[in-house]
Amino acid sequence: MSTKSNEFPRQRKALFRDWSPSIHYAQIQRMPAGKLAARRIYDFELLFVVQGEAATTIRGERLSLPAGQLIFLPAGVVHQNEAVSKPETIFLGIHFDFFDELEIQTEADVIVNEAYLHPERFAHEAVTDDFRPLSNHLVYTPTLECVQWMEQLVHEFTMRPLGYELACKALMMNILLQLMRLQHERSRPLSSPHDIRLLELIEQIERRPALAWSNALIAERLNLSTDHAARVFKGFAGLPPNEFIQAVRHREARRLLRESDLTIEQIAEQVGYAGIHYFSRLFRRVEGISASEYRKLSKVL
Known part of the structure:
Protein backbone atom coordinates (compact mmCIF):
# COMPACT_ATOMS: atom_id res chain seq x y z
CA MET A 1 0.00 0.00 0.00
CA SER A 2 1.30 3.40 -0.96
CA THR A 3 1.68 5.80 1.93
CA LYS A 4 2.83 8.98 0.25
CA SER A 5 2.06 12.14 2.20
CA ASN A 6 0.04 13.61 -0.67
CA GLU A 7 -2.50 10.81 -0.24
CA PHE A 8 -3.45 12.13 3.18
CA PRO A 9 -5.54 12.85 5.06
CA ARG A 10 -7.82 9.95 4.26
CA GLN A 11 -11.41 11.08 4.40
CA ARG A 12 -14.73 9.47 5.21
CA LYS A 13 -18.07 11.03 4.38
CA ALA A 14 -20.41 10.72 7.35
CA LEU A 15 -23.48 12.29 8.89
CA PHE A 16 -22.89 14.24 12.09
CA ARG A 17 -24.73 11.55 14.07
CA ASP A 18 -21.99 9.09 13.06
CA TRP A 19 -19.13 11.25 14.33
CA SER A 20 -17.61 10.00 17.57
CA PRO A 21 -14.40 11.91 18.37
CA SER A 22 -12.03 10.17 20.76
CA ILE A 23 -9.36 12.13 22.66
CA HIS A 24 -5.91 10.55 22.84
CA TYR A 25 -3.98 13.38 24.47
CA ALA A 26 -4.79 16.87 25.74
CA GLN A 27 -2.28 19.01 27.59
CA ILE A 28 -0.74 22.46 27.94
CA GLN A 29 3.02 22.42 27.32
CA ARG A 30 5.90 24.88 27.50
CA MET A 31 8.43 24.45 24.70
CA PRO A 32 11.84 26.17 24.54
CA ALA A 33 12.68 28.03 21.35
CA GLY A 34 13.71 25.75 18.51
CA LYS A 35 12.49 23.28 15.91
CA LEU A 36 11.13 19.83 16.60
CA ALA A 37 11.86 16.91 14.30
CA ALA A 38 9.68 16.54 11.23
CA ARG A 39 7.04 13.88 11.79
CA ARG A 40 3.76 12.30 10.78
CA ILE A 41 0.96 11.28 13.13
CA TYR A 42 -1.64 8.51 12.90
CA ASP A 43 -4.37 10.69 14.38
CA PHE A 44 -5.22 14.42 14.14
CA GLU A 45 -4.01 17.29 16.31
CA LEU A 46 -5.24 20.76 17.18
CA LEU A 47 -2.20 22.78 18.25
CA PHE A 48 -3.17 26.13 19.79
CA VAL A 49 -0.61 28.83 20.64
CA VAL A 50 -1.46 30.07 24.14
CA GLN A 51 1.52 32.39 24.52
CA GLY A 52 4.39 33.45 22.30
CA GLU A 53 4.78 32.63 18.63
CA ALA A 54 5.14 29.36 16.75
CA ALA A 55 5.42 28.11 13.20
CA THR A 56 4.67 24.91 11.34
CA THR A 57 6.19 23.84 8.04
CA ILE A 58 3.76 21.63 6.14
CA ARG A 59 3.21 20.84 2.46
CA GLY A 60 6.24 22.96 1.57
CA GLU A 61 4.96 26.11 3.32
CA ARG A 62 6.02 27.69 6.61
CA LEU A 63 2.92 28.91 8.46
CA SER A 64 3.40 31.51 11.20
CA LEU A 65 1.23 31.07 14.29
CA PRO A 66 0.99 34.03 16.69
CA ALA A 67 -0.69 33.66 20.07
CA GLY A 68 -4.41 33.05 19.69
CA GLN A 69 -4.17 30.92 16.55
CA LEU A 70 -4.26 27.16 16.10
CA ILE A 71 -3.27 24.76 13.37
CA PHE A 72 -5.16 21.63 12.35
CA LEU A 73 -2.56 18.92 11.76
CA PRO A 74 -3.93 16.08 9.59
CA ALA A 75 -3.13 12.39 9.94
CA GLY A 76 -0.41 11.18 7.60
CA VAL A 77 0.89 14.59 6.49
CA VAL A 78 4.56 15.39 7.20
CA HIS A 79 4.99 18.54 9.29
CA GLN A 80 7.59 20.24 11.48
CA ASN A 81 6.61 22.40 14.45
CA GLU A 82 8.74 25.22 15.82
CA ALA A 83 8.65 27.35 18.97
CA VAL A 84 9.73 30.77 17.72
CA SER A 85 9.54 32.88 20.88
CA LYS A 86 12.38 33.01 23.37
CA PRO A 87 12.73 31.65 25.93
CA GLU A 88 9.62 29.53 25.29
CA THR A 89 6.22 29.18 23.68
CA ILE A 90 3.17 27.77 25.45
CA PHE A 91 0.97 25.37 23.48
CA LEU A 92 -2.33 23.65 24.07
CA GLY A 93 -2.40 20.37 22.14
CA ILE A 94 -5.28 17.98 21.54
CA HIS A 95 -4.76 14.66 19.73
CA PHE A 96 -7.96 12.97 18.53
CA ASP A 97 -9.66 10.98 15.82
CA PHE A 98 -13.11 11.55 14.38
CA PHE A 99 -14.58 8.02 14.62
CA ASP A 100 -13.04 6.45 17.74
CA GLU A 101 -11.14 4.17 15.38
CA LEU A 102 -7.68 4.16 17.01
CA GLU A 103 -6.47 2.25 20.03
CA ILE A 104 -3.89 4.51 21.66
CA GLN A 105 -1.70 3.04 24.38
CA THR A 106 1.72 4.65 23.91
CA GLU A 107 3.36 7.47 21.96
CA ALA A 108 4.24 4.92 19.26
CA ASP A 109 0.51 4.61 18.54
CA VAL A 110 0.39 8.34 17.70
CA ILE A 111 3.79 9.24 16.16
CA VAL A 112 4.68 7.39 12.96
CA ASN A 113 7.94 5.44 12.97
CA GLU A 114 8.69 5.39 9.26
CA ALA A 115 10.85 2.26 9.67
CA TYR A 116 7.91 0.34 11.14
CA LEU A 117 4.99 1.90 9.32
CA HIS A 118 1.41 0.67 9.89
CA PRO A 119 -0.61 2.09 6.95
CA GLU A 120 -3.88 0.70 8.26
CA ARG A 121 -3.67 2.84 11.41
CA PHE A 122 -4.03 6.24 9.79
CA ALA A 123 -7.27 7.81 11.01
CA HIS A 124 -9.92 9.21 8.66
CA GLU A 125 -11.04 12.82 8.56
CA ALA A 126 -14.81 13.17 8.79
CA VAL A 127 -16.33 15.18 5.95
CA THR A 128 -19.89 16.31 5.34
CA ASP A 129 -21.90 17.97 2.59
CA ASP A 130 -22.59 20.99 4.81
CA PHE A 131 -18.99 22.11 5.41
CA ARG A 132 -15.63 21.95 3.72
CA PRO A 133 -13.04 19.62 5.31
CA LEU A 134 -10.99 21.25 8.04
CA SER A 135 -7.85 20.13 6.24
CA ASN A 136 -8.69 22.50 3.37
CA HIS A 137 -7.48 25.40 5.50
CA LEU A 138 -5.10 24.53 8.32
CA VAL A 139 -4.81 27.77 10.36
CA TYR A 140 -7.71 29.10 12.44
CA THR A 141 -8.34 31.92 14.90
CA PRO A 142 -10.78 30.32 17.36
CA THR A 143 -13.35 32.37 19.23
CA LEU A 144 -13.02 32.99 22.95
CA GLU A 145 -15.76 30.43 23.55
CA CYS A 146 -13.87 27.84 21.52
CA VAL A 147 -10.65 28.49 23.48
CA GLN A 148 -12.58 27.99 26.73
CA TRP A 149 -13.90 24.67 25.42
CA MET A 150 -10.35 23.56 24.63
CA GLU A 151 -9.16 24.56 28.09
CA GLN A 152 -12.08 22.70 29.66
CA LEU A 153 -11.27 19.63 27.58
CA VAL A 154 -7.67 19.68 28.81
CA HIS A 155 -8.96 19.96 32.39
CA GLU A 156 -11.36 17.02 31.95
CA PHE A 157 -8.72 14.85 30.27
CA THR A 158 -6.10 15.68 32.89
CA MET A 159 -8.25 15.34 36.01
CA ARG A 160 -10.40 12.47 34.65
CA PRO A 161 -13.49 12.92 36.83
CA LEU A 162 -16.34 10.44 36.53
CA GLY A 163 -17.72 10.61 32.99
CA TYR A 164 -14.80 12.60 31.58
CA GLU A 165 -14.81 10.60 28.32
CA LEU A 166 -18.34 11.78 27.52
CA ALA A 167 -17.46 15.36 28.51
CA CYS A 168 -14.39 15.31 26.24
CA LYS A 169 -16.41 13.91 23.34
CA ALA A 170 -19.08 16.61 23.73
CA LEU A 171 -16.50 19.41 24.02
CA MET A 172 -14.65 18.11 20.96
CA MET A 173 -17.83 18.11 18.88
CA ASN A 174 -18.42 21.75 19.87
CA ILE A 175 -14.83 22.67 18.98
CA LEU A 176 -14.96 20.95 15.58
CA LEU A 177 -18.28 22.57 14.72
CA GLN A 178 -16.97 26.00 15.70
CA LEU A 179 -13.90 25.57 13.47
CA MET A 180 -16.02 24.40 10.54
CA ARG A 181 -18.30 27.40 10.94
CA LEU A 182 -15.27 29.68 10.97
CA GLN A 183 -14.03 28.15 7.73
CA HIS A 184 -17.51 28.44 6.20
CA GLU A 185 -17.67 32.15 7.03
CA ARG A 186 -14.15 32.70 5.75
CA SER A 187 -14.88 30.95 2.46
CA ARG A 188 -18.11 32.82 1.84
CA PRO A 189 -17.71 35.13 -1.17
CA LEU A 190 -17.67 38.84 -0.40
CA SER A 191 -20.65 39.57 -2.57
CA SER A 192 -21.53 43.11 -1.53
Whole structure:
Protein backbone atom coordinates (compact mmCIF):
# COMPACT_ATOMS: atom_id res chain seq x y z
CA MET A 1 0.00 0.00 0.00
CA SER A 2 1.30 3.40 -0.96
CA THR A 3 1.68 5.80 1.93
CA LYS A 4 2.83 8.98 0.25
CA SER A 5 2.06 12.14 2.20
CA ASN A 6 0.04 13.61 -0.67
CA GLU A 7 -2.50 10.81 -0.24
CA PHE A 8 -3.45 12.13 3.18
CA PRO A 9 -5.54 12.85 5.06
CA ARG A 10 -7.82 9.95 4.26
CA GLN A 11 -11.41 11.08 4.40
CA ARG A 12 -14.73 9.47 5.21
CA LYS A 13 -18.07 11.03 4.38
CA ALA A 14 -20.41 10.72 7.35
CA LEU A 15 -23.48 12.29 8.89
CA PHE A 16 -22.89 14.24 12.09
CA ARG A 17 -24.73 11.55 14.07
CA ASP A 18 -21.99 9.09 13.06
CA TRP A 19 -19.13 11.25 14.33
CA SER A 20 -17.61 10.00 17.57
CA PRO A 21 -14.40 11.91 18.37
CA SER A 22 -12.03 10.17 20.76
CA ILE A 23 -9.36 12.13 22.66
CA HIS A 24 -5.91 10.55 22.84
CA TYR A 25 -3.98 13.38 24.47
CA ALA A 26 -4.79 16.87 25.74
CA GLN A 27 -2.28 19.01 27.59
CA ILE A 28 -0.74 22.46 27.94
CA GLN A 29 3.02 22.42 27.32
CA ARG A 30 5.90 24.88 27.50
CA MET A 31 8.43 24.45 24.70
CA PRO A 32 11.84 26.17 24.54
CA ALA A 33 12.68 28.03 21.35
CA GLY A 34 13.71 25.75 18.51
CA LYS A 35 12.49 23.28 15.91
CA LEU A 36 11.13 19.83 16.60
CA ALA A 37 11.86 16.91 14.30
CA ALA A 38 9.68 16.54 11.23
CA ARG A 39 7.04 13.88 11.79
CA ARG A 40 3.76 12.30 10.78
CA ILE A 41 0.96 11.28 13.13
CA TYR A 42 -1.64 8.51 12.90
CA ASP A 43 -4.37 10.69 14.38
CA PHE A 44 -5.22 14.42 14.14
CA GLU A 45 -4.01 17.29 16.31
CA LEU A 46 -5.24 20.76 17.18
CA LEU A 47 -2.20 22.78 18.25
CA PHE A 48 -3.17 26.13 19.79
CA VAL A 49 -0.61 28.83 20.64
CA VAL A 50 -1.46 30.07 24.14
CA GLN A 51 1.52 32.39 24.52
CA GLY A 52 4.39 33.45 22.30
CA GLU A 53 4.78 32.63 18.63
CA ALA A 54 5.14 29.36 16.75
CA ALA A 55 5.42 28.11 13.20
CA THR A 56 4.67 24.91 11.34
CA THR A 57 6.19 23.84 8.04
CA ILE A 58 3.76 21.63 6.14
CA ARG A 59 3.21 20.84 2.46
CA GLY A 60 6.24 22.96 1.57
CA GLU A 61 4.96 26.11 3.32
CA ARG A 62 6.02 27.69 6.61
CA LEU A 63 2.92 28.91 8.46
CA SER A 64 3.40 31.51 11.20
CA LEU A 65 1.23 31.07 14.29
CA PRO A 66 0.99 34.03 16.69
CA ALA A 67 -0.69 33.66 20.07
CA GLY A 68 -4.41 33.05 19.69
CA GLN A 69 -4.17 30.92 16.55
CA LEU A 70 -4.26 27.16 16.10
CA ILE A 71 -3.27 24.76 13.37
CA PHE A 72 -5.16 21.63 12.35
CA LEU A 73 -2.56 18.92 11.76
CA PRO A 74 -3.93 16.08 9.59
CA ALA A 75 -3.13 12.39 9.94
CA GLY A 76 -0.41 11.18 7.60
CA VAL A 77 0.89 14.59 6.49
CA VAL A 78 4.56 15.39 7.20
CA HIS A 79 4.99 18.54 9.29
CA GLN A 80 7.59 20.24 11.48
CA ASN A 81 6.61 22.40 14.45
CA GLU A 82 8.74 25.22 15.82
CA ALA A 83 8.65 27.35 18.97
CA VAL A 84 9.73 30.77 17.72
CA SER A 85 9.54 32.88 20.88
CA LYS A 86 12.38 33.01 23.37
CA PRO A 87 12.73 31.65 25.93
CA GLU A 88 9.62 29.53 25.29
CA THR A 89 6.22 29.18 23.68
CA ILE A 90 3.17 27.77 25.45
CA PHE A 91 0.97 25.37 23.48
CA LEU A 92 -2.33 23.65 24.07
CA GLY A 93 -2.40 20.37 22.14
CA ILE A 94 -5.28 17.98 21.54
CA HIS A 95 -4.76 14.66 19.73
CA PHE A 96 -7.96 12.97 18.53
CA ASP A 97 -9.66 10.98 15.82
CA PHE A 98 -13.11 11.55 14.38
CA PHE A 99 -14.58 8.02 14.62
CA ASP A 100 -13.04 6.45 17.74
CA GLU A 101 -11.14 4.17 15.38
CA LEU A 102 -7.68 4.16 17.01
CA GLU A 103 -6.47 2.25 20.03
CA ILE A 104 -3.89 4.51 21.66
CA GLN A 105 -1.70 3.04 24.38
CA THR A 106 1.72 4.65 23.91
CA GLU A 107 3.36 7.47 21.96
CA ALA A 108 4.24 4.92 19.26
CA ASP A 109 0.51 4.61 18.54
CA VAL A 110 0.39 8.34 17.70
CA ILE A 111 3.79 9.24 16.16
CA VAL A 112 4.68 7.39 12.96
CA ASN A 113 7.94 5.44 12.97
CA GLU A 114 8.69 5.39 9.26
CA ALA A 115 10.85 2.26 9.67
CA TYR A 116 7.91 0.34 11.14
CA LEU A 117 4.99 1.90 9.32
CA HIS A 118 1.41 0.67 9.89
CA PRO A 119 -0.61 2.09 6.95
CA GLU A 120 -3.88 0.70 8.26
CA ARG A 121 -3.67 2.84 11.41
CA PHE A 122 -4.03 6.24 9.79
CA ALA A 123 -7.27 7.81 11.01
CA HIS A 124 -9.92 9.21 8.66
CA GLU A 125 -11.04 12.82 8.56
CA ALA A 126 -14.81 13.17 8.79
CA VAL A 127 -16.33 15.18 5.95
CA THR A 128 -19.89 16.31 5.34
CA ASP A 129 -21.90 17.97 2.59
CA ASP A 130 -22.59 20.99 4.81
CA PHE A 131 -18.99 22.11 5.41
CA ARG A 132 -15.63 21.95 3.72
CA PRO A 133 -13.04 19.62 5.31
CA LEU A 134 -10.99 21.25 8.04
CA SER A 135 -7.85 20.13 6.24
CA ASN A 136 -8.69 22.50 3.37
CA HIS A 137 -7.48 25.40 5.50
CA LEU A 138 -5.10 24.53 8.32
CA VAL A 139 -4.81 27.77 10.36
CA TYR A 140 -7.71 29.10 12.44
CA THR A 141 -8.34 31.92 14.90
CA PRO A 142 -10.78 30.32 17.36
CA THR A 143 -13.35 32.37 19.23
CA LEU A 144 -13.02 32.99 22.95
CA GLU A 145 -15.76 30.43 23.55
CA CYS A 146 -13.87 27.84 21.52
CA VAL A 147 -10.65 28.49 23.48
CA GLN A 148 -12.58 27.99 26.73
CA TRP A 149 -13.90 24.67 25.42
CA MET A 150 -10.35 23.56 24.63
CA GLU A 151 -9.16 24.56 28.09
CA GLN A 152 -12.08 22.70 29.66
CA LEU A 153 -11.27 19.63 27.58
CA VAL A 154 -7.67 19.68 28.81
CA HIS A 155 -8.96 19.96 32.39
CA GLU A 156 -11.36 17.02 31.95
CA PHE A 157 -8.72 14.85 30.27
CA THR A 158 -6.10 15.68 32.89
CA MET A 159 -8.25 15.34 36.01
CA ARG A 160 -10.40 12.47 34.65
CA PRO A 161 -13.49 12.92 36.83
CA LEU A 162 -16.34 10.44 36.53
CA GLY A 163 -17.72 10.61 32.99
CA TYR A 164 -14.80 12.60 31.58
CA GLU A 165 -14.81 10.60 28.32
CA LEU A 166 -18.34 11.78 27.52
CA ALA A 167 -17.46 15.36 28.51
CA CYS A 168 -14.39 15.31 26.24
CA LYS A 169 -16.41 13.91 23.34
CA ALA A 170 -19.08 16.61 23.73
CA LEU A 171 -16.50 19.41 24.02
CA MET A 172 -14.65 18.11 20.96
CA MET A 173 -17.83 18.11 18.88
CA ASN A 174 -18.42 21.75 19.87
CA ILE A 175 -14.83 22.67 18.98
CA LEU A 176 -14.96 20.95 15.58
CA LEU A 177 -18.28 22.57 14.72
CA GLN A 178 -16.97 26.00 15.70
CA LEU A 179 -13.90 25.57 13.47
CA MET A 180 -16.02 24.40 10.54
CA ARG A 181 -18.30 27.40 10.94
CA LEU A 182 -15.27 29.68 10.97
CA GLN A 183 -14.03 28.15 7.73
CA HIS A 184 -17.51 28.44 6.20
CA GLU A 185 -17.67 32.15 7.03
CA ARG A 186 -14.15 32.70 5.75
CA SER A 187 -14.88 30.95 2.46
CA ARG A 188 -18.11 32.82 1.84
CA PRO A 189 -17.71 35.13 -1.17
CA LEU A 190 -17.67 38.84 -0.40
CA SER A 191 -20.65 39.57 -2.57
CA SER A 192 -21.53 43.11 -1.53
CA PRO A 193 -19.82 46.37 -0.54
CA HIS A 194 -21.19 45.80 2.98
CA ASP A 195 -19.22 42.53 3.28
CA ILE A 196 -15.97 44.15 2.20
CA ARG A 197 -16.38 47.08 4.60
CA LEU A 198 -17.40 44.73 7.42
CA LEU A 199 -14.29 42.61 6.92
CA GLU A 200 -12.10 45.71 7.04
CA LEU A 201 -13.94 46.99 10.12
CA ILE A 202 -13.55 43.71 12.00
CA GLU A 203 -9.82 43.73 11.23
CA GLN A 204 -9.62 47.26 12.66
CA ILE A 205 -11.41 46.20 15.85
CA GLU A 206 -9.04 43.25 16.21
CA ARG A 207 -6.02 45.55 15.83
CA ARG A 208 -7.30 48.39 18.04
CA PRO A 209 -9.75 46.99 20.62
CA ALA A 210 -9.19 49.93 22.98
CA LEU A 211 -10.68 52.42 20.56
CA ALA A 212 -14.02 53.85 21.76
CA TRP A 213 -16.07 51.62 19.47
CA SER A 214 -19.79 52.34 19.56
CA ASN A 215 -22.79 51.49 17.41
CA ALA A 216 -22.71 55.05 16.13
CA LEU A 217 -19.04 54.81 15.13
CA ILE A 218 -19.59 51.43 13.48
CA ALA A 219 -22.56 52.83 11.55
CA GLU A 220 -20.43 55.76 10.43
CA ARG A 221 -17.64 53.44 9.22
CA LEU A 222 -20.17 51.35 7.29
CA ASN A 223 -22.06 54.38 6.01
CA LEU A 224 -25.35 52.93 7.30
CA SER A 225 -27.99 53.84 9.84
CA THR A 226 -27.28 52.63 13.38
CA ASP A 227 -29.99 49.95 13.38
CA HIS A 228 -29.10 48.70 9.90
CA ALA A 229 -25.40 48.61 10.73
CA ALA A 230 -26.06 46.54 13.87
CA ARG A 231 -28.12 44.04 11.86
CA VAL A 232 -25.60 43.55 9.06
CA PHE A 233 -22.71 43.36 11.57
CA LYS A 234 -24.44 40.56 13.49
CA GLY A 235 -25.26 38.76 10.27
CA PHE A 236 -21.62 38.84 9.20
CA ALA A 237 -19.79 38.34 12.53
CA GLY A 238 -22.37 36.18 14.31
CA LEU A 239 -22.52 38.56 17.29
CA PRO A 240 -23.96 42.03 17.87
CA PRO A 241 -21.28 44.76 17.72
CA ASN A 242 -21.06 45.29 21.51
CA GLU A 243 -20.68 41.55 22.21
CA PHE A 244 -18.07 41.14 19.49
CA ILE A 245 -16.05 44.08 20.84
CA GLN A 246 -16.24 42.68 24.38
CA ALA A 247 -15.03 39.28 23.14
CA VAL A 248 -12.03 40.86 21.38
CA ARG A 249 -11.18 42.97 24.43
CA HIS A 250 -11.51 39.96 26.72
CA ARG A 251 -9.22 37.88 24.55
CA GLU A 252 -6.61 40.66 24.60
CA ALA A 253 -6.98 41.02 28.38
CA ARG A 254 -6.33 37.30 28.83
CA ARG A 255 -3.20 37.58 26.69
CA LEU A 256 -1.89 40.54 28.68
CA LEU A 257 -2.59 38.81 31.99
CA ARG A 258 -0.56 35.82 30.81
CA GLU A 259 2.27 37.58 29.02
CA SER A 260 2.79 40.97 30.67
CA ASP A 261 3.54 42.44 34.09
CA LEU A 262 1.03 45.25 33.65
CA THR A 263 -1.30 45.85 36.57
CA ILE A 264 -4.91 44.81 36.16
CA GLU A 265 -5.89 48.48 36.09
CA GLN A 266 -3.39 49.13 33.28
CA ILE A 267 -4.69 46.12 31.35
CA ALA A 268 -8.28 47.29 31.73
CA GLU A 269 -7.33 50.66 30.29
CA GLN A 270 -5.22 49.18 27.51
CA VAL A 271 -8.07 46.98 26.22
CA GLY A 272 -10.61 49.79 26.32
CA TYR A 273 -12.22 49.92 29.78
CA ALA A 274 -11.88 53.15 31.73
CA GLY A 275 -12.90 51.62 35.06
CA ILE A 276 -11.23 48.63 36.69
CA HIS A 277 -14.40 47.66 38.56
CA TYR A 278 -16.46 47.29 35.37
CA PHE A 279 -13.63 45.35 33.73
CA SER A 280 -13.34 43.09 36.77
CA ARG A 281 -17.07 42.32 36.77
CA LEU A 282 -17.02 41.48 33.05
CA PHE A 283 -13.93 39.30 33.41
CA ARG A 284 -15.36 37.29 36.32
CA ARG A 285 -18.67 36.87 34.50
CA VAL A 286 -16.94 35.30 31.49
CA GLU A 287 -14.19 33.29 33.22
CA GLY A 288 -15.83 32.46 36.54
CA ILE A 289 -12.73 33.70 38.37
CA SER A 290 -11.15 37.11 38.93
CA ALA A 291 -8.47 38.56 36.68
CA SER A 292 -5.85 38.16 39.43
CA GLU A 293 -6.83 34.51 39.93
CA TYR A 294 -6.62 33.93 36.18
CA ARG A 295 -3.11 35.42 36.13
CA LYS A 296 -1.97 33.14 38.97
CA LEU A 297 -3.49 30.08 37.27
CA SER A 298 -1.81 30.90 33.95
CA LYS A 299 1.57 30.99 35.67
CA VAL A 300 0.95 27.49 37.06
CA LEU A 301 -0.03 26.17 33.63
